[in-house]
Amino acid sequence: xxxxxxxxxxxxxxxxxxxxxxxxxxxxxxxxxxxxxxxxxxxxxxxxxxxxxxxxxxxxxxxxxxxxxxxxxxxxxxxxxxxxxxxxxxxxxxxxxxxxxxxxxxxxxxxxxxxxxxxxxxxxxxxxxxxxxxxxxxxxxxxxxxxxxxxxxxxxxxxxxxxxxxxxxxxxxxxxxxxxxxxxxxxxxxxxxxxxxxxxxxxxxxxxxxxxxxxxxxxxxxxxxxxxxxxxxxxxxxxxxxxxxxxxxxxxxxxxxxxxxxxxxxxxxxxxxxxxxxxxxxxxxxx
Amino acid sequence: xxxxxxxxxxxxxxxxxxxxxxxxxxxxxxxxxxxxxxxxxxxxxxxxxxxxxxxxxxxxxxxxxxxxxxxxxxxxxxxxxxxxxxxxxxxxxxxxxxxxxxxxxxxxxxxxxxxxxxxxxxxxxxxxxxxxxxxxxxxxxxxxxxxxxxxxxxxxxxxxxxxxxxxxxxxxxxxxxxxxxxxxxxxxxxxxxxxxxxxxxxxxxxxxxxxxxxxxxxxxxxxxxxxxxxxxxxxxxxxxxxxxxxxxxxxxxxxxxxxxxxxxxxxxxxxxxxxxxxxxxxxxxxxxxxxxxxxxxxxxxxxxxxxxxxxxxxxxxxxxxxxxxxxxxxxxxxxxxxxxxxxxxxxxxxxxxxxxxxxxxxxxxxxxxxxxxxxxxxxxxxxxxxxxxxxxxxxxxxxxxxxxxxxxxxxxxxxxxxxxxxxxxxxxxxxxxxxxxxxxxxxxxx
Numbered sequence: 001x002x003x004x005x006x007x008x009x010x011x012x013x014x015x016x017x018x019x020x021x022x023x024x025x026x027x028x029x030x031x032x033x034x035x036x037x038x039x040x041x042x043x044x045x046x047x048x049x050x051x052x053x054x055x056x057x058x059x060x061x062x063x064x065x066x067x068x069x070x071x072x073x074x075x076x077x078x079x080x081x082x083x084x085x086x087x088x089x090x091x092x093x094x095x096x097x098x099x100x101x102x103x104x105x106x107x108x109x110x111x112x113x114x115x116x117x118x119x120x121x122x123x124x125x126x127x128x129x130x131x132x133x134x135x136x137x138x139x140x141x142x143x144x145x146x147x148x149x150x151x152x153x154x155x156x157x158x159x160x161x162x163x164x165x166x167x168x169x170x171x172x173x174x175x176x177x178x179x180x181x182x183x184x185x186x187x188x189x190x191x192x193x194x195x196x197x198x199x200x201x202x203x204x205x206x207x208x209x210x211x212x213x214x215x216x217x218x219x220x221x222x223x224x225x226x227x228x229x230x231x232x233x234x235x236x237x238x239x240x241x242x243x244x245x246x247x248x249x250x251x252x253x254x255x256x257x258x259x260x261x262x263x264x265x266x267x268x269x270x271x272x273x274x275x276x277x278x279x280x281x282x283x284x285x286x287x
Numbered sequence: 288x289x290x291x292x293x294x295x296x297x298x299x300x301x302x303x304x305x306x307x308x309x310x311x312x313x314x315x316x317x318x319x320x321x322x323x324x325x326x327x328x329x330x331x332x333x334x335x336x337x338x339x340x341x342x343x344x345x346x347x348x349x350x351x352x353x354x355x356x357x358x359x360x361x362x363x364x365x366x367x368x369x370x371x372x373x374x375x376x377x378x379x380x381x382x383x384x385x386x387x388x389x390x391x392x393x394x395x396x397x398x399x400x401x402x403x404x405x406x407x408x409x410x411x412x413x414x415x416x417x418x419x420x421x422x423x424x425x426x427x428x429x430x431x432x433x434x435x436x437x438x439x440x441x442x443x444x445x446x447x448x449x450x451x452x453x454x455x456x457x458x459x460x461x462x463x464x465x466x467x468x469x470x471x472x473x474x475x476x477x478x479x480x481x482x483x484x485x486x487x488x489x490x491x492x493x494x495x496x497x498x499x500x501x502x503x504x505x506x507x508x509x510x511x512x513x514x515x516x517x518x519x520x521x522x523x524x525x526x527x528x529x530x531x532x533x534x535x536x537x538x539x540x541x542x543x544x545x546x547x548x549x550x551x552x553x554x555x556x557x558x559x560x561x562x563x564x565x566x567x568x569x570x571x572x573x574x575x576x577x578x579x580x581x582x583x584x585x586x587x588x589x590x591x592x593x594x595x596x597x598x599x600x601x602x603x604x605x606x607x608x609x610x611x612x613x614x615x616x617x618x619x620x621x622x623x624x625x626x627x628x629x630x631x632x633x634x635x636x637x638x639x640x641x642x643x644x645x646x647x648x649x650x651x652x653x654x655x656x657x658x659x660x661x662x663x664x665x666x667x668x669x670x671x672x673x674x675x676x677x678x679x680x681x682x683x684x685x686x687x688x689x690x691x692x693x694x695x696x697x698x699x700x701x702x703x704x705x706x707x708x709x710x711x712x713x714x715x716x717x718x719x720x721x722x723x724x725x726x727x728x729x730x731x732x733x
Contacts, residue, residue: 034560035480038613054480054561058595080595103455104592104605104656127592127605129657145605145657165358167608167657185363189378210365210378213612229365232381234617255617276556276564276621 027281034277052084089137161199181215205243225259332640332673334574342589342601345649346667379616382624390671395682395691398663406646408461413702413722423461428580429471442474447566448584482547557625564622607658640673651688674708699725
């Protein structure tokens, strides 16, 4: 009898635990058109999300979604060029995105509304693969041809931060501006690393079979979300800034990718594929 | 959703001469042209689906990874196991890796040129033109169209594509009939990521709507008017073609074939809500309807980075690894896996040849730009169904993926194998004076 009772209790506890996981992992869908999407970021205090999405012509456009009234509109409706990977400085005064301008020409455009000017980085006809703005809005950090660079917005000085074999990509600057998280294949497949703003003090944070890419800092700088293929398809994980306490945030047999933190640190926006449709969802995070 | 658009004609009651000529060139259904014998009754593939990966996928980052190669060759992707012992794919293709019991992989394709338009023409015809590069033979689909007997109102050679394949430097030459003329060009169908279908060849009459198309008697009167107004052979041919093309839409079966909304949402999702995914689903519906040759084009433009025209081809000189991670890998993995599953589940895979290939591979050594450039010396293609023995890897590339370590597979052999399985015999090719010297890739079929 005692054994049966303990079995029932154990079963109930397991059900409660599984139910807890199911509730915690249930994402909140915030778009429903099903078209390809990527690169969502929260803006301001988290009331809007800017992302890039499949369109007719051009085929990749920036869109802005208001979370309170679900209004969804093109961010730059007059643009005729493919645009993606939006990024804002902490004070929202500097905005950057990638723009295709010609055959094999992809530039980081940095809009400085207060100065009423737009920079193109690099100025030469080279192709940037990923770009981000430092929280203070003073520099851009970008990857090009497999290496990571930083460039002061005002002075235009460029520093090469990595010089290794393999690909170095997806740079993301910590909220305090001191560290850069990025993915690199220098040791095999893509793993997550961090380094100082000047490229020093390299630390490897992940060691898994399969790609680990697109690190994204939480607003308090304590956590990094990233995409991993360690389970086969793409899933979202979060780990502490030193690589410890890795947690799986999505449990979806299809693709989950492009995680970005809400300023409150309690949820992330993720691009998810469900039933072949690609949409944005909010995923809760409890450390 | 089926949409018939507008065009350059004056109005719906008459077809002006310009529109008439456009239509006669646009519609490939040429019953009036002589056929060269009948295809063999033992054709193993009643239908062929060629997934045309325009731009040239990297073989190393797809189906021939080189994990032991130096960093500057192997790239950042981990290899994953397939269901074929000892055979690995790039980690970008987990679904296909799980389905490797359904297909075989060729790893020693070679091409004769490293320019997209020329290499693409060679790959789609099996060889260079009679008088050099400027005179290409007909597309393999055009040959099938000419040899196989018409069995329905549906076009024999259909291309599901956002437009005629092109590059910043010029159009792909051998997209259709070539020296045989436009009558053997493919019947183009556009299918977007939401499954919206557009038939450019039927944009003949201003204000034409699907409801008006349904009025067959009125439509026939319109066509009869055109036939009476002219009288020469071209007009008669056009008339016949036009009747057939319109019948496609006015018949219940024809309209249903193109209507992806009739598919369960779950099935549409399986293929992915992408242009390529929905195009693959449409290809399966065309197979069910009896269309013998279907070419699904990945993109109109070869370039992966371009201006507002880009639709993300496989030409990844820059951002090879980024675009394969973000778009190309997941989209192809999902769509092709769904197509194979779907054909298999419906009992159609044995009678449908599915080939996925581009015009060449990409350089094993990563370029200074962080991408991979054109590489016709050695690349991969994927083959399934229609007489193909599955679970095989045919050919072996060298340690770095630079050259074939075993016998190279030429475009002529690739073309000959597709045509042979589609029931086109060498005697028929000889009579048509196309594809001399191509031989069956025995290890794929025996």
